[in-house]
Amino acid sequence: MSEIILQTHDLRKVYGSQAAVDGIDLKVERGAIYGLIGKNGAGKTTTLKMIGGLSAPTSGSFTLFGKSGAELAEVRGRVSCLIEDPGLFGNMTAYENLKAKCLCYGIKGDDYIGKLLELVGLADVGKKKAKHFSLGMRQRLGIALAMVGEPDLLVLDEPINGLDPEGIVEIRDMLTKVSKEKGITILISSHILEELSKVATHYGIMSKGRLVEQLTAEELSEKCSLRIEAVVDRPELASTVLDGLGITNYKVTDKETINIMEHLDEVAHINRELNAAGVLVSKIAVNNESLESFFLSRTAD
């Protein structure tokens, strides 16, 4: 199992009488791209603010790189974040915005800033004032700022907001690249599961301040793939029947459910064969739950 670099324990944030985050326990492994997904107001941004050190939890705690409590100060510098809108000095150029943060981190050298600008596709507009940037350009500069100092954990709150389709692809590729090449762990939030599904390796689904489900990309893919879902009383016998029918791509997911990923147009035949072998089939149907419907079912009021 990979090293856990972030773990929250019953993390809560209350504003007045309203709990924005209501006791979440999430785990992020090193090198993962952890997608935090939820509707607007689900508590994603508040959670990221607390992890990014911008906001203090009302109660609960979290461990970062094995440190917690007062020791967190030692590892704070290894976390970088882009929360909500990118924070930029409008009257300063992209280069100067980056230079200011580089100075704060003790990083010298124009080459470093040049490479960052290149990485986010702003090399040509480095001398342009940030106030003249489009929303997409601001977002890219925000990501470049978050990359200063090569953090071990990158916290990104809806980083693709405002980007054009081409920009979304570029940022997505860039995140995958930095995660793989530099081993940076990324915690990224979005309310669009479709977009997250193209980069994330792990997911946490939030609703009303709570973490309702955590799953890996494989588990999500399994849940949302086209398959025959059969609920049977004797899964072992059912497996023997399926083997006899030449079906190999299936999986017994729990005590009663079998997911069959092939022969999707032979539901009636499979049902008949199972019944003939003495397997009681209480439900059999093709499940084509999309990412969207999966998300909606988990976050329904």
Added chain:
Amino acid sequence: MLNMIRMELYRMVRMKSFWVILIIVGVINVITVSLNDVIKNSPELQQAVEAAESEKDNPMANIGMSITMERNEDGSYGFLEIICSAAQGMLCALFIGIFTVIFATADFNSGYIKNYGGAVKHRWQVVFAKGTAVLAYTVMFFVLFIASSCLGVFIGGHKVVMDPAGKIFEVLCIQGLLHVVFGWVIMSLCLIVRNNLISMIVACCISMHVFTALYTLADKGLKKLGWKSAEISNYTVSGRIMRYGLDSSKILCSTLVVAAAFAVVSLALGSLCVTKKDLV
């Protein structure tokens, strides 16, 4: 910490307001000082002086700024007179206050604080880095102010007579210190209320003696309670700025105590606020 100070200094000199305020102050100072004779003899000013004289017996409080640069008998100006007239008139404090408000709140208003605020080891460092930048600005402001005043005197056809070096050092250091502390008080206010407008109004009100009425009211209350010589403004940084002039050596120690007290309290409160409050 040193890196953060570097960042604050970098962004300070990259701010438009930094240059705008310095240039405006410099130019206006050269013009007003060089035209001192003309202004002094202008009928409008004479009327204003007469009006002010007649108001002296009026129970209404006078607010606003009054800067008088007295000339020596031979027509020259004393170096300390140049410094003290503007400093005691709260002109320097006004501009330092205005810049401090703009500077101290810029990263909170723009959201830039989110880029580094969460990663700093100790948040109080944010306040101390800003405080260092305010100190640097105050020094630059004084240098520019003195230089532009001297230039104005020369343009006006007069001479600047140097005072004893020890006295110049003392007054410059004390007035500089008081102005830095004034900047820190305004900076901490900005970090506590996180509101440009309120902070700016307070900075201007202090510089324009608007709080005089409040101080007087408090003095009256304290006198009724038995403290017969109560004078609150004597224990404020702005009060000391107005009092500390050419012959103020006897209040040197008490002025240092007032400055130190305000510095410690304002920096501590600012640090506490930045540490305890969410950054965004």
